[in-house]
Amino acid sequence: MPPHFAPPLQTSGWLNSNKPLDVPDFRGRVLIIEAFQMLCPGCVSHGLPQAQRIAEAFPNEQVAVIGLHTVFEHHEAQGTRAALAAFAHEYRLNFPIGIDQQDGRLPVTMTAYNMKGTPTLVVIDRSGFLRFQRFGHVDDLILGSIIGTLLAEPLPTQEPEEERQTDR
Amino acid sequence: MPPHFAPPLQTSGWLNSNKPLDVPDFRGRVLIIEAFQMLCPGCVSHGLPQAQRIAEAFPNEQVAVIGLHTVFEHHEAQGTRAALAAFAHEYRLNFPIGIDQQDGRLPVTMTAYNMKGTPTLVVIDRSGFLRFQRFGHVDDLILGSIIGTLLAEPLPTQEPEEERQTDR
Amino acid sequence: MPPHFAPPLQTSGWLNSNKPLDVPDFRGRVLIIEAFQMLCPGCVSHGLPQAQRIAEAFPNEQVAVIGLHTVFEHHEAQGTRAALAAFAHEYRLNFPIGIDQQDGRLPVTMTAYNMKGTPTLVVIDRSGFLRFQRFGHVDDLILGSIIGTLLAEPLPTQEPEEERQTDR
Amino acid sequence: MPPHFAPPLQTSGWLNSNKPLDVPDFRGRVLIIEAFQMLCPGCVSHGLPQAQRIAEAFPNEQVAVIGLHTVFEHHEAQGTRAALAAFAHEYRLNFPIGIDQQDGRLPVTMTAYNMKGTPTLVVIDRSGFLRFQRFGHVDDLILGSIIGTLLAEPLPTQEPEEERQTDR
Numbered sequence: 001m002p003p004h005f006a007p008p009l010q011t012s013g014w015l016n017s018n019k020p021l022d023v024p025d026f027r028g029r030v031l032i033i034e035a036f037q038m039l040c041p042g043c044v045s046h047g048l049p050q051a052q053r054i055a056e057a058f059p060n061e062q063v064a065v066i067g068l069h070t071v072f073e074h075h076e077a078q079g080t081r082a083a084l085a086a087f088a089h090e091y092r093l094n095f096p097i098g099i100d101q102q103d104g105r106l107p108v109t110m111t112a113y114n115m116k117g118t119p120t121l122v123v124i125d126r127s128g129f130l131r132f133q134r135f136g137h138v139d140d141l142i143l144g145s146i147i148g149t150l151l152a153e154p155l156p157t158q159e160p161e162e163e164r165q166t167d168r
Numbered sequence: 169m170p171p172h173f174a175p176p177l178q179t180s181g182w183l184n185s186n187k188p189l190d191v192p193d194f195r196g197r198v199l200i201i202e203a204f205q206m207l208c209p210g211c212v213s214h215g216l217p218q219a220q221r222i223a224e225a226f227p228n229e230q231v232a233v234i235g236l237h238t239v240f241e242h243h244e245a246q247g248t249r250a251a252l253a254a255f256a257h258e259y260r261l262n263f264p265i266g267i268d269q270q271d272g273r274l275p276v277t278m279t280a281y282n283m284k285g286t287p288t289l290v291v292i293d294r295s296g297f298l299r300f301q302r303f304g305h306v307d308d309l310i311l312g313s314i315i316g317t318l319l320a321e322p323l324p325t326q327e328p329e330e331e332r333q334t335d336r
Numbered sequence: 337m338p339p340h341f342a343p344p345l346q347t348s349g350w351l352n353s354n355k356p357l358d359v360p361d362f363r364g365r366v367l368i369i370e371a372f373q374m375l376c377p378g379c380v381s382h383g384l385p386q387a388q389r390i391a392e393a394f395p396n397e398q399v400a401v402i403g404l405h406t407v408f409e410h411h412e413a414q415g416t417r418a419a420l421a422a423f424a425h426e427y428r429l430n431f432p433i434g435i436d437q438q439d440g441r442l443p444v445t446m447t448a449y450n451m452k453g454t455p456t457l458v459v460i461d462r463s464g465f466l467r468f469q470r471f472g473h474v475d476d477l478i479l480g481s482i483i484g485t486l487l488a489e490p491l492p493t494q495e496p497e498e499e500r501q502t503d504r
Numbered sequence: 505m506p507p508h509f510a511p512p513l514q515t516s517g518w519l520n521s522n523k524p525l526d527v528p529d530f531r532g533r534v535l536i537i538e539a540f541q542m543l544c545p546g547c548v549s550h551g552l553p554q555a556q557r558i559a560e561a562f563p564n565e566q567v568a569v570i571g572l573h574t575v576f577e578h579h580e581a582q583g584t585r586a587a588l589a590a591f592a593h594e595y596r597l598n599f600p601i602g603i604d605q606q607d608g609r610l611p612v613t614m615t616a617y618n619m620k621g622t623p624t625l626v627v628i629d630r631s632g633f634l635r636f637q638r639f640g641h642v643d644d645l646i647l648g649s650i651i652g653t654l655l656a657e658p659l660p661t662q663e664p665e666e667e668r669q670t671d672r
Contacts, residue, residue, distance in 0.1 A: 039258045044212060057645045074254035083251070086242035090207045141561045144648020145655065152656035225477045309393045312480020319481065320488035375594045380548060410590035419587070422578035426543045 003129040006031075006122070007112035009068065010101045013081055015088050017096035023128050026064045030150045033122040035068045035100075035110065038078050038087040040118045046137055047119025048091065053140070054147075055095055062151060067097035070110040070118060075102075123147065127156040171297040174199075174290070175280035177236065178269045181249055183256050185264035191296050194232045198318045201290040203236040203268075203278065206246050206255040208286045214305055215287025216259065221308070222315075223263055230319060235265035238278040238286060243270075291315065295324040339465040342367075342458070343448035345404065346437045349417055351424050353432035359464050362400045366486045369458040371404045371436075371446065374414050374423040376454045382473055383455025384427065389476070390483075391431055398487060403433035406446040406454060411438075459483065463492040507633040510535075510626070511616035513572065514605045517585055519592050521600035527632050530568045534654045537626040539572045539604075539614065542582050542591040544622045550641055551623025552595065557644070558651075559599055566655060571601035574614040574622060579606075627651065631660040 006023045014020055023031065034051035036043035048067070055065040071078045078084070081099065088097060100107035113122065116135040123132035123146055132146050174191045182188055191199065202219035204211035216235070223233040239246045246252070249267065256265060268275035281290065284303040291300035291314055300314050342359045350356055359367065370387035372379035384403070391401040407414045414420070417435065424433060436443035449458065452471040459468035459482055468482050510527045518524055527535065538555035540547035552571070559569040575582045582588070585603065592601060604611035617626065620639040627636035627650055636650050 039254055041259055053643075053645055057643060058649070074258075077248070077251035077254035080245070083245035086207055086245035090242070091209055139557075139561060140644035141557055141648040141651075144645040144650075145562070145652030146648075147645075148649030148652025148654075149656045150652075151649065152653045221475075221477055225475060226481070307389075307393060308476035309389055309480040309483075312477040312482075313394070313484030313487065314480075315477075316481030316484025316486075317488045318484075320485045375590050377595055410586075410594075413584070413587035413590035416581070419581035422543055422581035426545055426578070 003125075003131055005128055006124045006130040007109065009033075009098055010108040010112070011068075011098035012101045013099045015081075015085060015097040015099075016094060017098075021066065021096055021098065023124060026124070027128060028126050028155060029061065030058075030063045030126060030147055031122075031124040032063065032065045032147075033068050033124070034065065035070045035113075035115055035118055035120040035122065037069065037071055037073070037118045038084055039074055042136070043119040044091070047121065048093065050121070050138065050140065050143070051095065052093070054143075057144075058147065063147060065095045067093060067095060068100055068109060069097055070100040070107045070115065070120075071102070072106050072110065072118075123150070125150045125153065171293075171299055173296055174292045174298040175277065177201075177266055178276040178280070179236075179266035180269045181267045183249075183253060183265040183267075184262060185266075189234065189264055189266065191292060194292070195296060196294050196323060197229065198226075198231045198294060198315055199290075199292040200231065200233045200315075201236050201292070202233065203238045203281075203283055203286055203288040203290065205237065205239055205241070205286045206252055207242055210304070211287040212259070215289065216261065218289070218306070218308065218311070219263065220261070222311075225312075226315065231315060233263045235261060235263060236268055236277060237265060238268040238275045238283065238288075239270070240274050240278065240286075291318065293318045293321065339461075339467055341464055342460045342466040343445065345369075345434055346444040346448070347404075347434035348437045349435040351417075351421060351433040351435075352430060353434075357402065357432055357434065359460060362460070363464060364462050364491060365397065366394075366399045366462060366483055367458075367460040368399065368401045368483075369404050369460070370401065371406045371449075371451055371454055371456040371458065373405065373407055373409070373454045374420055375410055378472070379455040380427070383457065384429065386457070386474065386476065386479070387431065388429070390479075393480075394483065399483060401431045403429060403431060404436055404445060405433060406436040406443045406451065406456075407438070408442050408446065408454075459486070461486045461489065507629075507635055509632055510628045510634040511613065513537075513602055514612040514616070515572075515602035516605045517603040519585075519589060519601040519603075520598060521602075525570065525600055525602065527628060530628070531632060532630050532659060533565065534562075534567045534630060534651055535626075535628040536567065536569045536651075537572050537628070538569065539574045539617075539619055539622055539624040539626065541573065541575055541577070541622045542588055543578055546640070547623040548595070551625065552597065554625070554642070554644065554647070555599065556597070558647075561648075562651065567651060569599045571597060571599060572604055572613060573601060574604040574611045574619065574624075575606070576610050576614065576622075627654070629654045629657065 009022050011020060032054050034047055036047055051065050069084055100109045120135045121138050125131045177190050179188060200222050202215055204215055219233050237252055268277045288303045289306050293299045345358050368390050370383055372383055387401050405420055436445045456471045457474050461467045513526050515524060536558050538551055540551055555569050573588055604613045624639045625642050629635045
């Protein structure tokens with residue numbers, strides 16, 4: 001299967017960003033999306049700390065990190081913006097966090113990416129192609145090599161606006 | 169300062185227990201109280217795992233472990249029983265957890281014990297005396313030695329009901 | 337089986353001590369013996385760091401820690417005092433370390449204690465009785481409680497010189 | 505400073521290899537050299553485990569890992585092949601390990617690479633150029649990205665034999 005354009009981020013709100021963000025906003029940079037739930041132990045112990053390490057290890061103009069709060073259980077405990085804001089404050093999450101749009105059993109973006117649970121790590125290249133996605137633990141060495149390979153690729157040269165439009 | 173009776177647990181509800189619990193219920197056993205908040209990173213990474221290790225390391229008839237949810241911030245995110253229940257479910261906390269009674273700026277039991285924050289670990293001996301209390305990280309070797317010393321003390325022989333009454 | 341007097345330490349040399357040491361020298365204190373080999377990975381990663389934690393956690397006048405180098409393999413690499421001294425220097429082992437006497441297939445003290453390998457942790461009470469011995473990993477909480485229990489016991493009151501003599 | 509050819513490995517012996525190895529033997533693969541001493545705590549706790557993780561994370565035909573025993577202190581304890589063999593056996597080091605040639609105060613290869621101590625990690629690209637060298641701790645994410653970038657480069661096409669000759 002050839003790489004395909006990463007689906008758009010369909011969100012109902014953002015933390016740490018004063019405007020909604022989407023994949024094309026990160027064109028020219030490698031984009032890491034950490035899909036998590038605030039009450040998911042694996043997200044708290046492994047996924048989110050890894051996302052923070054990525055944000056610290058690479059220059060922000062080369063590698064961008066965002067969170068995606070994909071609540072698919074315990075909606076009463078995790079489902080409010082206030083709860084997520086308290087969580088992000090306590091765990092000192094400084095990267096932008098989108099709130100995945102609720103519409104049915106699973107959140108919309110989670111469904112579009114066909115994620116199997118949380119944490120899920122997504123890597124999107126500088127042209128907007130989805131290049132890696134993994135549910136569960138990802139080894140730092142492997143993840144680093146994926147990022148390194150994508151950083152070695154040539155920068156996108158032409159505007160992809162029209163292609164993106166047909167993709168939505 | 170000589171040891172004094174541990175203040176009573178004033179709670180508005182319990183998880184993992186079908187009745188309210190208080191210090192005298194644990195007479196004859198060393199009682200460990202782990203005071204925590206579900207969105208407190210130090211509680212999640214250190215305090216609660218240590219409480220779970222204690223519950224596994226010692227026979228339940230000798231050492232009892234309970235949690236105390238002392239919410240003093242982010243009430244909108246941590247303040248409901250549903251949020252705590254989701255948290256306890258996800259982190260597989262099996263010991264009884266009391267919800268500290270809200271009444272003013274700080275929870276009632278937290279105030280009575282003069283706790284400075286979360287996590288706070290409290291050790292109560294088999295006669296109900298408060299013997300150790302620490303805010304923050306407690307070393308396993310030191311904590312083990314405190315428990316071992318209390319387990320070496322003679323069991324309480326007479327009923328302390330009246331003394332407890334005057335203490336309340 | 338009732339506790340029995342700890343066998344004497346039969347050594348061919350000591351580091352970090354200007355005289356040979358033996359169990360009676362620690363009378364009045366709980367004595368921890370960490371039996372190890374310098375090229376034993378479990379000793380380096382778990383046993384010796386735990387011994388160092390014990391030495392730091394408890395007052396030296398209450399709990400004493402010593403090492404015992406029980407070489408039973410790789411004699412050509414571990415068997416010299418120079419090799420052990422280099423190891424102790426690099427790993428900053430400051431407690432006294434006895435070199436178990438070589439005489440046959442297994443070292444003499446290792447045989448007398450019936451140790452099954454390295455690391456082995458031995459706990460001797462303030463009267464010289466062997467109270468705990470474990471090959472492999474020992475949990476800090478459990479070990480702490482053993483030490484705490486022994487510290488709660490009354491100090492030995494009479495000189496045990498004659499009993500020790502018959503024991504040798 | 506442009507990348508330069510990695511200096512040759514000048515060794516007095518090898519473990520886990522039935523013939524001496526040198527940089528050109530790894531042409532076409534990214535080569536990781538972990539320079540260590542067997543009694544160096546940072547090598548045992550961080551450097552060598554990282555080298556083992558690299559060997560497991562990447563296909564051997566793409567990324568090769570070797571050790572280099574650069575003894576510059578405690579020669580009496582670390583300086584024999586028997587001591588190194590016992591260490592490699594106990595720590596289950598399966599990759600080839602060269603013994604850096606002793607000649608003067610510092611080993612020869614260590615000097616040629618201008619290493620400041622142990623552990624030192626060296627990364628050589630598929631054409632034999634030295635691309636990264638670091639004394640001390642190297643982050644897995646960063647190291648992974650370096651390897652990923654080198655793996656994204658085109659394979660060397662022509663034989664570099666003559667250039668190598670003049671380099672020696």
